[in-house]
Amino acid sequence: MKLVRAKDYLDMSRKAANIITAQIIMKPDSVLGLATGSSPVGIYKELQERYEKGDLDFSKIKTVNLDEYRGLSGDHPQSYRYFMNQHLFNVVNIAIENTYVPNGLAEDPEKGSAEYIKIINSLGGVDLQLLGIGNNGHIGFNEPGTPFGLEVHCVNLTDDTIEANKRFFDKKEDVPKQAYTMGIKTIMHAKKILLVASGESKADAIAKAITGPITPDLPASILQLHNDVTIIGDEAAFSKLPL
Ligand code: GLP
Numbered sequence: 341m342k343l344v345r346a347k348d349y350l351d352m353s354r355k356a357a358n359i360i361t362a363q364i365i366m367k368p369d370s371v372l373g374l375a376t377g378s379s380p381v382g383i384y385k386e387l388q389e390r391y392e393k394g395d396l397d398f399s400k401i402k403t404v405n406l407d408e409y410r411g412l413s414g415d416h417p418q419s420y421r422y423f424m425n426q427h428l429f430n431v432v433n434i435a436i437e438n439t440y441v442p443n444g445l446a447e448d449p450e451k452g453s454a455e456y457i458k459i460i461n462s463l464g465g466v467d468l469q470l471l472g473i474g475n476n477g478h479i480g481f482n483e484p485g486t487p488f489g490l491e492v493h494c495v496n497l498t499d500d501t502i503e504a505n506k507r508f509f510d511k512k513e514d515v516p517k518q519a520y521t522m523g524i525k526t527i528m529h530a531k532k533i534l535l536v537a538s539g540e541s542k543a544d545a546i547a548k549a550i551t552g553p554i555t556p557d558l559p560a561s562i563l564q565l566h567n568d569v570t571i572i573g574d575e576a577a578f579s580k581l582p583l
Contacts (some may be wrong), residue, residue, distance in 0.1 A: 343570075348538075353382030356470070360468065374406065376405070379536050380427075399435065404463065406548045409518075469532070476562070490520070492520065496517060497517055497519055501572075523561060535560070538577050547580035
């Protein structure tokens with residue numbers, strides 16, 4: 341595991357964008373696994389700027405997102421499809437048909453999950469997976485206690501997560517109770533993993549993920565077993581790590 345200390349959110353975003361930029365330059369037809377939430381917004385902004393300067397070309401890039409709320413259509417402003425279109429896909433030269441997000445409206449969760457597994461496999465797997473981390477140590481929407489062996493599946497969100505994500509909705513009751521997510525097994529199949537964390541609310545989860553026991557109770561702890569993981573954290577997020 342490689343730990344990279346960043347000064348603040350902007351520095352974290354630039355350092356992470358550097359790694360993604362290098363990936364795209366070295367392999368222009370990369371499959372990028374992408375994430376949503378506040379953590380990656382700055383990274384997407386950096387990538388947009390680099391594209392606008394002519395330094396990045398997304399024309400052959402394919403993307404698969406980690407997760408999506410169950411019950412939200414891609415037109416819903418809080419859906420992860422909408423987020424991705426707004427923050428990245430609509431502002432760079434990626435072909436929208438090369439971008440994949442789980443279908444939040446799939447009627448049957450089993451079928452919806454199986455379809456997404458098929459898509460990921462048909463792309464030949466993920467070259468670089470970007471991850472954020474939940475306050476409770478979740479990655480994607482793999483909540484504490486989720487078995488490590490799962491592929492894409494539908495989950496019940498914990499109250500912690502609903503509470504943390506209600507800031508994006510008018511009221512807590514509007515936050516969907518379920519979501520589709522790549523499972524830990526799917527995430528661990530990515531060739532490279534890049535996790536970003538910013539702010540004090542992530543400090544506990546980061547310290548446990550890096551130095552604690554590997555346990556489904558802290559889903560991100562599984563990353564200790566992956567052979568190519570980079571974690572970029574700002575000072576606050578790394579504040580509980582031993583020096
Ligand atoms: C959500 C997403 C995760 C994300 C987490 C942290 O629950 N499903 O993929 O990592 O939130 O979000 P933020 O970056 O906004 O703190």
